Amino acid sequence: MKRYQICCIGAGYVGGPTMSMIAYQCPHIDVTVVDISQARIDSWNSPSGDLPIYEPGLRELVLSVRDRNLFFSMELDEAIENADMIFVAVNTPTKMSGLGAGRAADLTRWELSARRIAAVATTPKIVVEKSTVPIRTAEAIASVLTASGRTHFSILSNPEFLAEGLEQALKYLLCVHFCKGTAIQDLQNPDRVLIGTNTEDPCSVEAMNVLVDIYSHWVPRNRILTTNVWSSELSKLVANSCLAQRVSTINAVSEICEATGADIDEVANAVGLDKRIGVKFLKASIGFGGSCFQKDILSLVYLCESLGLDEVAEYFYWIVKLNDHQKERFVFRIIHGLFNTVTGKRITILGFAFKKDTGDTRESSAIEVCRRLLHENAILSIYDPKVQSSQILSDLGHCTRLDPLELNQHVSIYADPYEACNQSHALVVCTEWDLFKELDFERIYCQMEKPAFAFDGRNILPHERMKSLGFVVYGIGKPLDKRLNLV
Numbered sequence: 001m002k003r004y005q006i007c008c009i010g011a012g013y014v015g016g017p018t019m020s021m022i023a024y025q026c027p028h029i030d031v032t033v034v035d036i037s038q039a040r041i042d043s044w045n046s047p048s049g050d051l052p053i054y055e056p057g058l059r060e061l062v063l064s065v066r067d068r069n070l071f072f073s074m075e076l077d078e079a080i081e082n083a084d085m086i087f088v089a090v091n092t093p094t095k096m097s098g099l100g101a102g103r104a105a106d107l108t109r110w111e112l113s114a115r116r117i118a119a120v121a122t123t124p125k126i127v128v129e130k131s132t133v134p135i136r137t138a139e140a141i142a143s144v145l146t147a148s149g150r151t152h153f154s155i156l157s158n159p160e161f162l163a164e165g166l167e168q169a170l171k172y173l174l175c176v177h178f179c180k181g182t183a184i185q186d187l188q189n190p191d192r193v194l195i196g197t198n199t200e201d202p203c204s205v206e207a208m209n210v211l212v213d214i215y216s217h218w219v220p221r222n223r224i225l226t227t228n229v230w231s232s233e234l235s236k237l238v239a240n241s242c243l244a245q246r247v248s249t250i251n252a253v254s255e256i257c258e259a260t261g262a263d264i265d266e267v268a269n270a271v272g273l274d275k276r277i278g279v280k281f282l283k284a285s286i287g288f289g290g291s292c293f294q295k296d297i298l299s300l301v302y303l304c305e306s307l308g309l310d311e312v313a314e315y316f317y318w319i320v321k322l323n324d325h326q327k328e329r330f331v332f333r334i335i336h337g338l339f340n341t342v343t344g345k346r347i348t349i350l351g352f353a354f355k356k357d358t359g360d361t362r363e364s365s366a367i368e369v370c371r372r373l374l375h376e377n378a379i380l381s382i383y384d385p386k387v388q389s390s391q392i393l394s395d396l397g398h399c400t401r402l403d404p405l406e407l408n409q410h411v412s413i414y415a416d417p418y419e420a421c422n423q424s425h426a427l428v429v430c431t432e433w434d435l436f437k438e439l440d441f442e443r444i445y446c447q448m449e450k451p452a453f454a455f456d457g458r459n460i461l462p463h464e465r466m467k468s469l470g471f472v473v474y475g476i477g478k479p480l481d482k483r484l485n486l487v
């Protein structure tokens with residue numbers, strides 16, 4: 001009997017891990033992930049398991065199924081033609097020019113994928129929208145797919161929700177299968193799965209049931225929600241807006257704390273213990289980053305503007321504005337703290353990824369912090385345990401427009417955090433990597449210029465201990481250190 005075939009177009013942060021999970025949980029299904037990037041496919045196929053993405057547990061997961069029923073390939077047409085179900089997980093970044101620039105999602109890659117499916121497919125296919133797209137994209141894609149009239153397509157929306165959900169699921173797998181004997185209390189149920197379908201079309205409902213069956217192999221049935229397509233597409237944008245809104249809210253409060261002497265962690269704890277509010281996503285920081293939050297909020301703003309809902313658009317837009325304000329405010333604190341100038345001063349940037357446990361730098365707050373400091377003629381020493389030097393230089397070259405020679409004069413990247421701190425005027429924490437909490441601050445203090453400053457953009461350092469060693473410490477939303485030149 002022919003085995004069920006899944007193809008996924010887009011071998012990125014979503015396509016690679018989610019398809020690995022399906023392949024792992026459904027050994028009776030063959031999963032082929034295709035991409036136009038040779039480098040990405042080569043990396044997924046790397047014999048040493050040097051994958052293009054860092055996510056705790058991902059390497060073990062991929063290696064357990066690769067070449068068994070999980071394949072990475074450049075042969076798009078072959079994979080499309082063989083597939084019963086095609087996930088589309090290509091990137092949908094914010095448009096940078098033309099109509100809707102700076103707001104609307106760029107659907108070029110999505111449409112190209114749909115056109116390719118339409119051109120190649122000769123047998124019925126279930127096409128699953130995995131990328132985050134604006135509401136009513138499924139409708140537009142349906143018209144592209146059905147235009148050739150050669151075969152039947154059922155279109156489903158199945159947005160990928162939290163990266164955190166993925167991590168939890170990976171932890172579960174690791175716990176049960178790869179780290180036998182580790183505590184089972186780590187076992188976590190993955191978050192909900194959402195599948196949107198055209199409920200009036202019996203073929204689409206049938207397709208939805210196939211996808212529900214696939215997920216049922218590892219997600220409890222009551223966590224698999226089915227809705228109409230529009231609800232599903234909109235839910236993804238709203239979910240990210242809600243999460244980002246909590247971050248912007250607590251960051252706005254952090255500014256009030258600094259002006260009044262309240263302590264943001266005490267406030268967040270007191271507020272979050274209310275069960276109706278909850279403690280998650282109430283951690284003050286230099287702001288959210290990552291490829292999704294800002295892009296998805298702006299896409300929602302664009303939708304609202306297009307619908308003439310100006311007040312609603314403005315409401316959501318302020319989540320992004322506050323996030324930008326928080327990064328700007330943090331850099332002002334550094335400059336004012338360092339006696340109003342950072343020109344020629346060596347500043348150590350600890351962390352460049354947009355969050356811990358990833359090598360992803362897309363929309364990382366560190367980029368904007370570095371850009372502003374470089375604009376003030378600071379000399380940067382950067383350390384991140386997972387981000388490649390080439391990625392850091394590419395991000396900074398792109399945002400500063402400095403050529404590689406100029407960049408090399410102002411930026412050094414280190415593989416060791418202590419070397420990065422040598423002769424530095426200030427430490428600046430941009431990513432909450434756990435290892436930063438455990439650094440030998442006595443050793444670091446001895447290596448630094450005096451007064452030695454620490455600007456903790458994630459509130460993870462041991463502030464009191466560092467102060468007792470002699471550091472002048474600034475924490476987001478924390479009572480201001482009197483030795484700082486701040487008001």
Ligand SMILES: NC(=O)c1ccc[n+]([C@@H]2O[C@H](COP(=O)([O-])OP(=O)(O)OC[C@H]3O[C@@H](n4cnc5c(N)ncnc54)[C@H](O)[C@@H]3O)[C@@H](O)[C@H]2O)c1
Pocket residue numbers: 009010011012013014015034035036037040089090091092109112113130131132133160161162163291292
């Ligand atoms: N990154 C996340 O954590 C996350 C979470 C939820 C949802 N999403 C959404 O999922 C989608 C994918 O995000 P990502 O982070 O995986 O993006 P990504 O940039 O990591 O990966 C996208 C991949 O698609 C490939 N691609 C582009 N056009 C193609 C084409 N025509 N044919 C074949 N391959 C093509 C690219 O080469 C790239 O490897 C986006 O819509 C994003 O908003 C991302």
